Amino acid sequence: MTYNILLIEDxxxxxxxxxxxxxxxxxxxxHAPNGKIGVDMAQRNPPDLILCDIMMPELDGYGVLHILNKDADTANIPFIFLTAKADKTDFRTGMNLGADDYITKPFDGVDLLKVIEMRLKKHEFMKTAFGNSAQDVSAFFSKTRELKDFQRLAENRPLRCFKKKDLIFMEGQTPSDLYFIEKGQVKTYKVNYDGKELITxxxxxxxxxxxxxxLEDRAYNENAEVQEDSKITIxxxxxxITLIYSSKDVARKFIKMLSNNIEEMENRLLDIAYQSVRQRxxxxxxxxxxRFSGINKDGLITIARKDISSIVGTATESLNRTLADFKDEGLIEISGEGLxxxxxxxxxKLLH
Structure with a gap:
């Protein structure tokens, strides 16, 4: 693949x-000979990476980065400052504005190419489309282990073993850790005043x-319970928090995951409101x-019936009747091990 680089240098x-x-x-x-022309060129034809001098007439490098970061089409382009100034204040100013890297002139050509190669590789990974399936998330985090920022996140962290039915955290507790599932299955759920469980x-x-x-610095609003023996990194x-604030790429990826979770929850609420039990x-x-096709090789869905009914938002009896109908119609198979x-x-076709 050939990459397009925009060089903004007077x-x-x-x-x-x-x-x-x-x-x-x-x-x-x-090449753009000044900042104003560089912004125009980046917006008209977004490049794969931008190299930008800081001290320029018309519009300096800080202004260029500020404008491009406000534009959704250019905000995620890797941005590297070029400058003859080695002052730490200038360095911090650039990084605080969202620059991905900073090269001080004069520089070695090999060093420049290494920085560009690393930033392009990282950007290609970060813009990879990942969904919410177990395969997608697993693929994302297996690839993140190649990045130094994520290596720091998981290095030398304690690994705890949880038994089935163990609670990892409870609604109302103040969070002090982030949990990463190395092996096993966990459900998150809420309980209403009548004791009815809704799986989230x-x-x-x-x-x-x-x-x-x-991220929101608040108490948990749900419970997390282990569904099978699991190993979880703490x-x-x-x-x-340090990693989120120090790595723009990490922060963006978690924000993307969060938006996916919100969208999925909104869709579930719409389904409950407007679809029949059969459709849900x-x-x-x-x-x-x-979600689990890549985990269970035989294609079995092994989630308990009561948990499926909580996801669907119906009584277990209604779920069982619907599953029996689906079996009679040749849509599913039911065994003692699962569906x-x-x-x-x-x-x-039932959804339309």
């Missing part, structure tokens, strides 16, 4: 030297638990089948 000789180095490394380079999520290997209360709150059960089975979808296509 010193023509410096710009030519940098461009020649980048072109030798097979990058496509576009089923979580598997490769997923974090409890990061929303940590990450101290201070380490998590079909929808839940399809989602669970997709298995036989005709996902016909289940999907």
């Amino acid at each position: 010193n023509i000789e410096m710009a030519e030297n940098i461009a020649s180095i980048l072109e030798l490394a097979k990058y496509n380079v576009t 999520g089923i979580h598997r290997e490769g997923e974090f638990l409890g990061f929303v209360p940590l 990450i101290p709150k201070a380490d998590f 059960v079909a929808s839940a089975l399809l989602k669970m089948n997709q 298995k979808l036989v005709d996902a296509g016909r289940l999907e």
Whole structure:
């Protein structure tokens, strides 16, 4: 893949030297002679990475970064400052504005190429589309282990073993740790005044638990219970918060995960409000089948009936009747070990 780099530099000789180095490394380079032109070029044709001088007429590098960060189409482009100033104040100003890196002139060409290569590789990973399925989340965190920021998050953290039915945290407790599921399954749920349980999520290997209360600095609003023997890494709150504030890429990814969770919950509420029990059960089975298909090789959904009914928002008796109907219609198979979808296509048609 050939990457497009926008170089914003007012010193023509410096710009030519940098461009020649980048072109030798097979990058496509576009040059902007000042900040205003650079902003216009970035907005009209967003590049894969921006190299920008700080001290420029018309609009300096800080102004360029400020404007591009406000534009959704350019906010996520890797941005590297070039400057002849090595003052720590300038460095901190640039990083606080959201710069990804900072190179002090004069610099070695190899060092420049290494920084660019690392930033592009990191950006390619971070813009990879991951969903909420166990495979997606697991793939995300297996790839994050290649990044130094995430290596710091999981290094030398205590690993605890939990038994089935153990509570990891309870509603109302003040969070002090972030939990990462190395092995096993955990459900999160709320209980109403009548003691009825509403499951808010089923979580598997490769997923974090409890990061929303940590980010919002509030008590847990749900319970987390282990559904099968599990191994969970405990990450101290201070380490998590430090990483979130020090790594723009990490923060963006957690924000994306949070927005996905909100969207999923909104869709569930809409389903409960407007779909029939039959449609809600079909929808839940399809989602669970997709979520756990990469975990259970035989395709079995092994979640307990009462937990499925809590996800669907109906009584267990109604769930059992609907499952029996689905079995009679040849849509699913039921055994003592769990449920298995036989005709996902016909289940999907029930939703429309």
